Amino acid sequence: MRHFLYLTNSRLVSMVTQGKRIAARREFAVSGAGAGEFERYLAGVVDIPTHLFVDLSEEDFRLDTIPHVGARDREAIVARKLSQIFRSSPYRYAVMQGREPEGRRDDRVIYTAITNPELLRPWVDAIERHAIPLVGIYSAAVFSAMLLEELDLVFAHTLLVTFTPGQAMRQTYFRDGEIKFSRLTPVDLEEGQTLGMMVAEETTRTWQYLDSLRHFSGDDRLEVCVLVHPSDRPAVQPELRDFAQIQYRLVDMEQASMKLGLKPAPLDSTDEEVLVHLFLMRPAANHFASPELRRFASLRRARLALNQVSIAILAAGVAWGGYNVFRAFQGNQAEQQLVRSIATLDREYDEITRALPSFGVGGSTMRDVVAFYNASIRSFPSLPEFLVPVSRVLQAQPDVRLSQLAWQATDDPKAMPTMTAGGVKPNVNVQSVAKSEGSAPQQPPAELNANPPYAGGKYEVALLEASVRVGGNDFRGALDRVQKLAEAIGQIPGYRCEVVESPLDVRTSLAITGRHSGSDPASMEARFVLRVMRERVVT
């Protein structure tokens, strides 16, 4: 919501806007009574930012050029010029209008001021007393340049003619869209004079004035744009006749309002509502109000900014907090899901545990028992199983007589079971004399170790002591028979067999004794020892 005041020499119009439309309008007479009424009225619009447009005949314009300098210096020059030209008025303003096309290319400036500040005093004092946030004081003439732009009425030489509340006509001259001059004339029609006649007379007079100031060349033509309500059009249009130097353009107030989006359109030819609406569309910078006059607006802006910052911080905090809570909530939901999963897993664990075959012992015990059985007992060798294939081979050798068998299950592939001495007494005339090596051990079978380690049984080793019946002194035949027997046993799958003691050891490292007397026997029993080994196949 904003509050606009439009001050002329005879009326003060108050317009309160909401959004882009004028929501309330009230007029006050420029008089003591009007000022009192206005002061009472202000009590209801205390906190609304207020903009004051002035459209007074006491507004003066001066054109000038200043050297093109830096911004800071330019401000100083302009301020000094303003104070020199308009010494008695605090309401002064300078419009920078670009640079001269030639010469030093100085900056073009137009100075404007309300030359009689007393006209504003009662209103500004009332605003001050009520601490109204005055955003700015604007020159209606300067601001009306925007109207030309919005209505596409920018010509090389344009004279904008508008009517103000309180029966006055403002003529503002623009060259290439830049304001150069403006004057306000009371609409004080003489008898028989129409509004159109007055407009024609006044605009012609203004042309003459501008021409005297050499604003026009010979070919220039002044485009006079008159903003007029349809109700006044019949009184104006017939009197406006174009000349070579002047061309009139009647700008229909309703059409202009439609183009600007002003609804509803003004009911008469006064331009205050159009300018206010234009200001809402294209806000302008302050023209005349000093910082002190604008302090309540500044404070209000600061307060709003602080409040907005407060709200923003609070909103950011709430948003951040909300995000944290949201994430925490998500985490909480995920945690609940996890807890449910854990409970499910715990139930499954309990079910598995309950369903485990326990047999009264723990799972590890059961596992160890089975592992021990598989590793140490299940495949442990058996003597009968070992002997069955060997026996089949021996049965095929009727001349071989087994006298002693020493069998051992062991993990040592070089193990040599212990036999007892005196199993076979060979009846041979020739014998090798064994020292100790190479013969089967013949020790008492007693185990010296009272705590022998468990025989893993990877190997089965057996010593077979036997004799073979051959012809007398047929040692060659005996050796051959024993060798063939060993080979036959060795051919059993998984068996290996070697001759440990042969019927006659003919190695050169041993001694041989022979005793022949009388006649040799027809046959002899030749002793030998075989070592048979079987390796357990691990499945």
Add this chain to the structure above:
Amino acid sequence: MSTTVIAAAGARNLRVSWVLLGLSIAAAIAIVLGSQWYRERESRESTSAQRRLSEATGRVEAARRERDSLQESAEVFRTLLERGLLQGEHRLDLVEMVNSLRVRHGLFSLDYEIAPQRTLQLPGGRVYPALEVLASRVKVKLRALHEGDVLGFVQDLGQSRQGFYPIDRCLMRRVEAPADALQPHVEAECAFEWITLKDKNANRAS
């Protein structure tokens, strides 16, 4: 001068706004810190739950593996239980069994010796965490008419339905005697381990 006026008026005019700003900042900080604390607490709890889930998953997987493993070996274990592997030594049973085998196989004589029970040293120093492997060394000396009787005795002993008696040594020797005489023709000396197992966990539980 004007700046001073604005500053003085502004201080009064904006006092509430400044207070509101301070309160907003404080409230925002409190909200953020509080919510952050709550979120971190939830995060910690979630992490803890993740850890517990991981543990529970591991526990269940271990239980599944144990179940699968035990189901495979349950039948074996049942058989071993029935054979008294976990029941300790009942020496009288062994005495009776050996006597019955002697009678069954018509042995002429049977001498045996059962050594004190000891912890059995396994190959490679292998140890079972839940088991103590005990064994008593048993030596038998027997005389028989025929080696088949000896082998039958050994076979029956090894296949006994009660206990495990892995025979690791055997010496069989022919005894000289007239072939048709009713005298021992074979004598044998065998040794085996009488193995029993002890559940370490049972001791711990008790």
